[in-house]
Amino acid sequence: MCCSDCQDVSGVSAASVEDHAAHVRELLQPMTNRTAESVTVADAVGRVAHTDVASPVDLPLFENSQMDGYAVRAADIASVPAVLRVVGTVAAGGAHDRTLQPGTALKIMTGAPVPDGADAIVPVENTTSDGDDVTINVSREAGEYIRQQGSDVRRGMVLVRAGQLLAPRHVAVLAAVGLSHVDVVSRPRVAVITTGAELVDAGSDLQPGQIYDSNGITLAAHLRANGADVVAVLRSSDDPEVFRGVLASAVTAADLVITSGGVSKGDFEVVKDALEPMGGTFGSVRMQPGGPQGTAVVDGVPVLNFPGNPVSTVVSFVVFARDIVREAAGLSPLPKHTVPLKNSIDSIRGKRQFLRGSVQDGHVSLVAGPGSHLVAAMAWADVLVDVPADVTALDAGTEVSVVAL
Ligand code: AMP
Numbered sequence: 001m002c003c004s005d006c007q008d009v010s011g012v013s014a015a016s017v018e019d020h021a022a023h024v025r026e027l028l029q030p031m032t033n034r035t036a037e038s039v040t041v042a043d044a045v046g047r048v049a050h051t052d053v054a055s056p057v058d059l060p061l062f063e064n065s066q067m068d069g070y071a072v073r074a075a076d077i078a079s080v081p082a083v084l085r086v087v088g089t090v091a092a093g094g095a096h097d098r099t100l101q102p103g104t105a106l107k108i109m110t111g112a113p114v115p116d117g118a119d120a121i122v123p124v125e126n127t128t129s130d131g132d133d134v135t136i137n138v139s140r141e142a143g144e145y146i147r148q149q150g151s152d153v154r155r156g157m158v159l160v161r162a163g164q165l166l167a168p169r170h171v172a173v174l175a176a177v178g179l180s181h182v183d184v185v186s187r188p189r190v191a192v193i194t195t196g197a198e199l200v201d202a203g204s205d206l207q208p209g210q211i212y213d214s215n216g217i218t219l220a221a222h223l224r225a226n227g228a229d230v231v232a233v234l235r236s237s238d239d240p241e242v243f244r245g246v247l248a249s250a251v252t253a254a255d256l257v258i259t260s261g262g263v264s265k266g267d268f269e270v271v272k273d274a275l276e277p278m279g280g281t282f283g284s285v286r287m288q289p290g291g292p293q294g295t296a297v298v299d300g301v302p303v304l305n306f307p308g309n310p311v312s313t314v315v316s317f318v319v320f321a322r323d324i325v326r327e328a329a330g331l332s333p334l335p336k337h338t339v340p341l342k343n344s345i346d347s348i349r350g351k352r353q354f355l356r357g358s359v360q361d362g363h364v365s366l367v368a369g370p371g372s373h374l375v376a377a378m379a380w381a382d383v384l385v386d387v388p389a390d391v392t393a394l395d396a397g398t399e400v401s402v403v404a405l
């Protein structure tokens with residue numbers, strides 16, 4: 001966290017965003033060693049294939065009819081009209097156990113196996129039924145309207161590659177070749193702890209000074225949207241002993257714990273007070289919002305400590321944790337784009353700013369002000385605008401880096 005050659009405005013040593021991001025990456029590196037887990041194909045949408053999946057069978061599984069019609073010997077209908085004796089019917093799911101003899105036809109339905117001896121299907125539209133006979137009105141060549149075994153998939157063919165994010169279309173082929181399960185990348189297990197005596201659940205009656213806990217739900221939503229398995233969303237009061245107890249339960253089932261609140265310079269900085277004696281490091285990062293940051297390792301589990309202001313919490317997640325969580329889940333990082341500013345902006349020298357913006361017609365404009373409590377403005381923004389630390393003003397039209405919020 002610390003970078004001894006830099007000072008923030010308060011004189012406390014402060015790290016650059018890059019240094020703190022590198023520190024977080026090092027802490028979270030073990031989480032990115034991807035392990036496999038077997039899930040049913042029915043539950044596989046939204047998961048990432050861990051290994052290449054090869055087909056155990058040909059598709060189609062067997063030669064079958066593409067149309068409702070008649071299975072014939074093409075040689076019998078080289079000149080039309082041709083009258084053939086209908087010797088039976090074969091439906092999808094059925095089979096015909098005798099070889100089709102010259103001068104005869106079998107009524108056949110779409111998907112039914114083509115009987116031995118037949119080499120063409122005549123669609124019902126090209127025929128006239130006449131008691132035990134059928135008149136073929138259109139000549140068809142060998143192979144017509146027959147789906148060949150293996151014409152779609154050959155046994156052993158790779159159907160999805162390792163790393164593929166599985167969509168319904170992938171599930172379709174996995175199910176068609178008869179696979180019931182698929183190995184996917186295990187989700188990183190993350191626990192969230194919010195802190196603050198003022199916090200209550202949405203839907204509760206508010207006492208004076210209380211507010212709804214939005215960070216728990218918000219962090220869980222961001223985590224799930226980026227491939228994590230949110231194993232717990234817990235809350236602690238501002239009592240360090242209570243926080244330690246909550247954290248002790250969180251680390252038992254998680255690869256990562258994220259906390260919000262209690263890391264800055266007030267009187268009741270529960271996270272800092274609890275974790276500093278346990279070897280946690282706390283300090284300032286030269287950014288806004290999200291300046292106060294902490295990290296710790298508890299029982300071998302990395303703990304990221306974000307500030308409690310709702311915008312600061314989200315910006316901290318996006319800047320320091322999102323790409324690593326995605327990587328652990330087998331997902332690629334969200335791309336950064338360069339977009340021109342619609343209007344000129346001011347920024348604070350010495351702090352990298354992550355402003356909420358909205359991209360429209362190829363330009364980005366800021367949504368409301370820089371306040372870390374402006375949670376509705378964050379809802380209306382679709383990107384974070386990354387303004388470098390050394391910049392104090394940018395003219396309209398200047399290209400800035402943005403990343404999805
Ligand atoms: P802290 O970082 O604990 O000093 O909190 C900074 C501000 O964020 C205070 O106004 C808190 O009330 C608010 N805050 C902290 N945690 C949450 C939370 N989980 N949900 C909503 N607001 C919060």
Ligand code: MG
Pocket residue numbers: 195196197261262268308
């Ligand atoms: Mg607090």
